[in-house]
Amino acid sequence: MKMRKICVFIGSRANYSSIKSAMIAIQNHPDLELLVILGASALLDRYGSVAELIKKDGFKVDEEVFMLLEGETPSTMAKSTGIGLIELPTIFDRLRPDVVLTVGDRFETMATTLAASYMNIAVAHTMGGEVSGTIDESIRHAVTKFAHIHFPASQDAKERIVKLGESLDSVHMVGCPRIDLVAEIINNASNELNILQDDGVGSKIDFDKPFLIVSQHPVTTEYGHGEKQIRETLEAVRKTGMQAIILWPNSDAGAEDISRGIRKFREEGCAQNMHFFKNLPVSDYIQLMNRTACLVGNSSSGIREGAFIGTPVVNIGNRQNRRQHGRNVINTDYKCSEIYNALIKQIENGKYPSENIYGDGNAGNRIANILSSCSWSIQKVISY
Amino acid sequence: MKMRKICVFIGSRANYSSIKSAMIAIQNHPDLELLVILGASALLDRYGSVAELIKKDGFKVDEEVFMLLEGETPSTMAKSTGIGLIELPTIFDRLRPDVVLTVGDRFETMATTLAASYMNIAVAHTMGGEVSGTIDESIRHAVTKFAHIHFPASQDAKERIVKLGESLDSVHMVGCPRIDLVAEIINNASNELNILQDDGVGSKIDFDKPFLIVSQHPVTTEYGHGEKQIRETLEAVRKTGMQAIILWPNSDAGAEDISRGIRKFREEGCAQNMHFFKNLPVSDYIQLMNRTACLVGNSSSGIREGAFIGTPVVNIGNRQNRRQHGRNVINTDYKCSEIYNALIKQIENGKYPSENIYGDGNAGNRIANILSSCSWSIQKVISY
Amino acid sequence: MKMRKICVFIGSRANYSSIKSAMIAIQNHPDLELLVILGASALLDRYGSVAELIKKDGFKVDEEVFMLLEGETPSTMAKSTGIGLIELPTIFDRLRPDVVLTVGDRFETMATTLAASYMNIAVAHTMGGEVSGTIDESIRHAVTKFAHIHFPASQDAKERIVKLGESLDSVHMVGCPRIDLVAEIINNASNELNILQDDGVGSKIDFDKPFLIVSQHPVTTEYGHGEKQIRETLEAVRKTGMQAIILWPNSDAGAEDISRGIRKFREEGCAQNMHFFKNLPVSDYIQLMNRTACLVGNSSSGIREGAFIGTPVVNIGNRQNRRQHGRNVINTDYKCSEIYNALIKQIENGKYPSENIYGDGNAGNRIANILSSCSWSIQKVISY
Amino acid sequence: MKMRKICVFIGSRANYSSIKSAMIAIQNHPDLELLVILGASALLDRYGSVAELIKKDGFKVDEEVFMLLEGETPSTMAKSTGIGLIELPTIFDRLRPDVVLTVGDRFETMATTLAASYMNIAVAHTMGGEVSGTIDESIRHAVTKFAHIHFPASQDAKERIVKLGESLDSVHMVGCPRIDLVAEIINNASNELNILQDDGVGSKIDFDKPFLIVSQHPVTTEYGHGEKQIRETLEAVRKTGMQAIILWPNSDAGAEDISRGIRKFREEGCAQNMHFFKNLPVSDYIQLMNRTACLVGNSSSGIREGAFIGTPVVNIGNRQNRRQHGRNVINTDYKCSEIYNALIKQIENGKYPSENIYGDGNAGNRIANILSSCSWSIQKVISY
Numbered sequence A, B, C, D: 001m002k003m004r005k006i007c008v009f010i011g012s013r014a015n016y017s018s019i020k021s022a023m024i025a026i027q028n029h030p031d032l033e034l035l036v037i038l039g040a041s042a043l044l045d046r047y048g049s050v051a052e053l054i055k056k057d058g059f060k061v062d063e064e065v066f067m068l069l070e071g072e073t074p075s076t077m078a079k080s081t082g083i084g085l086i087e088l089p090t091i092f093d094r095l096r097p098d099v100v101l102t103v104g105d106r107f108e109t110m111a112t113t114l115a116a117s118y119m120n121i122a123v124a125h126t127m128g129g130e131v132s133g134t135i136d137e138s139i140r141h142a143v144t145k146f147a148h149i150h151f152p153a154s155q156d157a158k159e160r161i162v163k164l165g166e167s168l169d170s171v172h173m174v175g176c177p178r179i180d181l182v183a184e185i186i187n188n189a190s191n192e193l194n195i196l197q198d199d200g201v202g203s204k205i206d207f208d209k210p211f212l213i214v215s216q217h218p219v220t221t222e223y224g225h226g227e228k229q230i231r232e233t234l235e236a237v238r239k240t241g242m243q244a245i246i247l248w249p250n251s252d253a254g255a256e257d258i259s260r261g262i263r264k265f266r267e268e269g270c271a272q273n274m275h276f277f278k279n280l281p282v283s284d285y286i287q288l289m290n291r292t293a294c295l296v297g298n299s300s301s302g303i304r305e306g307a308f309i310g311t312p313v314v315n316i317g318n319r320q321n322r323r324q325h326g327r328n329v330i331n332t333d334y335k336c337s338e339i340y341n342a343l344i345k346q347i348e349n350g351k352y353p354s355e356n357i358y359g360d361g362n363a364g365n366r367i368a369n370i371l372s373s374c375s376w377s378i379q380k381v382i383s384y
Helices: A013-028 A050-056 A074-095 A107-118 A136-146 A155-163 A177-187 A226-240 A255-267 A282-291 A300-309 A336-349 A363-373 B013-028 B050-056 B074-095 B107-118 B136-146 B155-163 B177-187 B226-240 B255-267 B282-291 B300-309 B336-349 B363-373 C013-028 C050-056 C074-095 C107-118 C136-146 C155-163 C177-187 C226-240 C255-267 C282-291 C300-309 C336-349 C363-373 D013-028 D050-056 D074-095 D107-118 D136-146 D155-163 D177-187 D226-240 D255-267 D282-291 D300-309 D336-349 D363-373
Strands: A004-010 A032-039 A063-065 A099-103 A122-126 A149-151 A211-215 A243-247 A274-277 A294-297 A313-316 A329-332 B004-010 B032-039 B063-065 B099-103 B122-126 B149-151 B211-215 B243-247 B274-277 B294-297 B313-316 B329-332 C004-010 C032-039 C063-065 C099-103 C122-126 C149-151 C211-215 C243-247 C274-277 C294-297 C313-316 C329-332 D004-010 D032-039 D063-065 D099-103 D122-126 D149-151 D211-215 D243-247 D274-277 D294-297 D313-316 D329-332
Touching: A004 A013, A004 A074, A004 A107, A004 A363, A013 A032, A013 A050, A013 A099, A013 A122, A013 A177, A013 A282, A013 A363, A032 A050, A032 A074, A032 A363, A063 A074, A063 C074, A074 A107, A074 B074, A074 B107, A074 C063, A074 C074, A074 D074, A099 A107, A099 A363, A107 A122, A107 A136, A107 B074, A107 B107, A122 A136, A122 A363, A136 B136, A149 A363, A177 A282, A177 A300, A177 A363, A211 A226, A211 A282, A226 A255, A226 A294, A226 A336, A255 A274, A282 A300, A294 A300, A294 A336, A300 A313, A300 A329, A313 A336, A329 A336, B004 B013, B004 B074, B004 B107, B004 B363, B013 B032, B013 B050, B013 B099, B013 B122, B013 B177, B013 B282, B013 B363, B032 B050, B032 B074, B032 B363, B063 B074, B063 D074, B074 B107, B074 C074, B074 D063, B074 D074, B099 B107, B099 B363, B107 B122, B107 B136, B122 B136, B122 B363, B149 B363, B177 B282, B177 B300, B177 B363, B211 B226, B211 B282, B226 B255, B226 B294, B226 B336, B255 B274, B282 B300, B294 B300, B294 B336, B300 B313, B300 B329, B313 B336, B329 B336, C004 C013, C004 C074, C004 C107, C004 C363, C013 C032, C013 C050, C013 C099, C013 C122, C013 C177, C013 C282, C013 C363, C032 C050, C032 C074, C032 C363, C063 C074, C074 C107, C074 D074, C074 D107, C099 C107, C099 C363, C107 C122, C107 C136, C107 D074, C107 D107, C122 C136, C122 C363, C136 D136, C149 C363, C177 C282, C177 C300, C177 C363, C211 C226, C211 C282, C226 C255, C226 C294, C226 C336, C255 C274, C282 C300, C294 C300, C294 C336, C300 C313, C300 C329, C313 C336, C329 C336, D004 D013, D004 D074, D004 D107, D004 D363, D013 D032, D013 D050, D013 D099, D013 D122, D013 D177, D013 D282, D013 D363, D032 D050, D032 D074, D032 D363, D063 D074, D074 D107, D099 D107, D099 D363, D107 D122, D107 D136, D122 D136, D122 D363, D149 D363, D177 D282, D177 D300, D177 D363, D211 D226, D211 D282, D226 D255, D226 D294, D226 D336, D255 D274, D282 D300, D294 D300, D294 D336, D300 D313, D300 D329, D313 D336, D329 D336
Parallel strands: A004 A032, A004 A099, A032 A063, A099 A122, A122 A149, A211 A243, A211 A294, A243 A274, A294 A313, A313 A329, B004 B032, B004 B099, B032 B063, B099 B122, B122 B149, B211 B243, B211 B294, B243 B274, B294 B313, B313 B329, C004 C032, C004 C099, C032 C063, C099 C122, C122 C149, C211 C243, C211 C294, C243 C274, C294 C313, C313 C329, D004 D032, D004 D099, D032 D063, D099 D122, D122 D149, D211 D243, D211 D294, D243 D274, D294 D313, D313 D329
Antiparallel strands: none
């Protein structure tokens, strides 16, 4: 029997940790062949060298697509999608995958999805059916309307995909592949924290004392407000007096606003207990989530991995709007005082018990097994 | 009060007749300003010079976007969308519309929709919520998931949009603007048939005798089968012995297959009672639909305008799959004998009574009025 | 020793016959590996299926690049070059050629040249140093300024390249590879004319009687005048009363004007002794040049192959402006009466003696040998 | 009489200071209308906000073109040119300039030049005819072969353009517009140094004591060596013990290498007497050149402005290869010890007498006057 070729597109460091366990399972499956395309910020040094990480993890990269137009405005975000759409069809024509597996809801996902579906290649989609803020909310559901095979991460998400008119037998609740990694790292006693603090800049963090993590990304639908938004967060963090790790934002429209906010804060000398990282190895990040006094910002990791790990989380603003979350999350507005109060509450509470909302650590294998055996129809038909 | 700027993107001759009455109403509305972008096949001579038509109708064209990559394959269809996505943001940055009004479900609609929504410009969408075959089925529902204001053409479509999770107060059942034109043309006694047969090639048609119309477009999800498909149709038409008007296909992937099929048929000398048009003025086309013994192929006009006019229609294959239709339509497979039998049945039946499924002729005014007064939230939130 | 990888880009049917003999020689050379990229009009059915021809001739096509934006205006010609420039670097990154061999002076040549030279890949260029009209004149010399290895086709051209500041040891006068093909076809007694007249449309040509060939392409720097220009030619041809083969124009800006001129002429019933071809196999074309009473238009083949074959040629307008030609050519303006008089003169003169201006039939082998042994410096230095 | 529309494309901060005096003269000329397009790094915050500077100087920006693809590799440099080539024709179609005035030899210049010349718009070119290293050497001469009006900055350059086959009456030796600015700033007594050291990062510079300036850009034809190259320079600078201003590199392929070299040097704590600027206002930069003990690196400003000002310069490597320079320049290889020795020699020598090699401060007015009255032929003809 001919092996099915499964092509994974990785467009960012977040993408990679969201699909890594599925990639391993596909690579190890006797009836599947794994093809890997790296694109967008995954290729760029300034967002942390994902390319090298992927190669170090033993994956062969079949194609690279430079597609990020400089500017980080809503307009360049659209143009970058366009550049992807010009290059990806040539790549799909060459690789001829049976299925293109695409992750989540970032803007470049739209390029992968359109290229594949216009070319009558089956699209498989992870993390569909969830709800959130930003343009991601629209992208995610639009990808669902193009996708032929759905791999939602939660029961809630599965039900939403079915309501969107997808046929029940194309929707497979598998859990989130990111939780697979989390489970492995958390359960692996030999995993030690090996952060090289030289990788970032700023004050040294003493990991034996309590520390905060800040991870705040732009909200594309609130473009232009990022600098003020991050400022509120950083002020609240400083007010706690606790040492903190600050992560640079992803490459969405508005990233430059947030970066500027961080730079100014630092240049004003306000960042005395803070250490800044461009990127962290996933395993380090998960272990930090396992130890931190509180994760603050708007990263989906707080909601998703946080539920499983039990990390105390202060989730700010609309980016994770209505995404299903566990007891570990306190939501706040972009307001220093609110954020500060929530931080204090979480610091006092400490770690929460683990919840299985986003999976049990076995999503990757389920995805590979389903991809090896499922059938689909290229012509989609809405169920109502 | 500042006037709202409504920007209409027209990507093909079909697009234009689908939105013309709304454009007139917007242009005449005291609180609205009309902006017009022409793109894709609307700019190209070989698909009939839509550009000149639009200017003749009294509209100013603000921007032109060449975006069709030659090839007419699924891959160039994706790349063309990408080229549109590179250019449209620059144009939107310049025009700064309040709302981008986009039509239907063609591949270039995706470029307009993504560019506008990524840039936080409200997207209004006509003809959403319907069902059909080809990639259009996925495009249409994906556009719905990006759109902020919905203008479905039928009750059935309205309900489907609400089921897709759109908030009820963003969905306005207005009817189809194409029906507005149809009503005007049909009701206008002075409208005479002024087809210049010199515009096309082939045998002269005697419009005082019964004649057929063939309008068959590629089905992207059945790419590569077009030549055989049109052959079956043309054979069936020839078998009736009736004179026929043949329209060239649109620019979707697979158009070249259908064109080749038509050319070969003609070069073999089989097209003796046939006249070939690249394009017809809308008013002529509607009057021909009002007089023809039967319209055969897979054009949506058979379903939509056909219901209102009462045109006998033989609808072939999957392109209009499950789209709501009236009693005037007989569905068949791509099979000469089936098509022939349906043709004979329709010729014998003659004209059907008018049905209002797709509107009452007042959609354009409703659209302009709603656009002048409605509010919307850029951050979309699914209703379940 | 590692084999040198030589990558040939073919963008049109004319490109292919201009480089075919070099491709054969490279393929057969023990120290060279041939890589082939097809792009632009070479991929398109409507310009004659070059892709199939190349495969039939035994070459493997490594990459295909759809890059022609529809419109055939000066503006789309520039945009098409841009699309090529987006895709070609990805392709060169994958193929990693040592040398990119590019042909002549068409607009897409600029894309190949820029992509390769920006990426520090050596550029080898055939047919540089000649003079002509249209934008080709600028493109040709600009490519020379980027190229590292020059293969001019004539002594005259070689001297011009040296004057342009190229170092003498990078300029190799090899003759024109198109003449290699001509020599082979002309000398090969068994070559019979096997034109399938069914491939084109129009009247049948009786090849035992005298016939004319018309091959007229757009002049980009005279954009908008093509319809009138071809009209003058066709009228002059008709006036001779001689049967004629008419070739459709290439894809430069303005092609649609010329095509429209041809179509109208035909639809007015003026084309009674004319047969129209989209494309001809090279061997047929050469044999027709060997038999025709006169070749009329502005094709470079009249100048180049014509000198070797001795074909009587009427060369119209500025397209071949100042290109070195033999005694076989009469130059005229775009004027029916002038063209007619020149036609009559050439018909009466008959065939001319062969001249070796553009080579002796051994260019391909010379190119392959030089490519296998030459050295170059990526950093170019002008000689004065 | 209709005013001539002159469209200037500005792609970087260097571009702007190279053309500013001509822009002023064009804007003030009664027969000329100035159009301004900003593109490439001129739009990007991270290269210093040129956009705001231009607006502050009183120019209206007509169009903005985001065209830099992230990556800063040779491959993205080619792709960025392609993106420019897709957008610029639309812009030229809208602005309809009579002349496009383009500056120098950066990769985006090629996009402007090709778009304009393919569209039969006259191209005027400043700074042609010079010699240097990197791909700029090829770009500069290729642009000359497309340009219709030449504005060389030196006699040497003028002669080279004529040798390249350009007709003598199209070549106007006007001097370099950058020198116009330099003359004005140097001669203007009231000009005070108003550098806000807060704009950059690092140690404070005491401008009353001797200081060095480092300005080193990537050499595209030596891609991959930048980190090592800048290291040698920085070590030599440190060895002098003198305080130094370090400028970040431009956006050419390889910029990331140099930036990384600088960052590492700083993070190792070696940058104790150094201050880092992303960008400097031209007037500050010129005044710094007027005061510095020595300018070191490979910036063309050392050669060009340096000759006029008399700045001691250590010019490293091949970037300015063979460009005509004055007595103020010492050339060295990328070698710490060589650079150090040259630095010591220049520091000891002090300021040099002014030389007029690149103009007398009146280039801008000459350019405007010539543009208002000159004629040209769109069809270029090489002079030999």
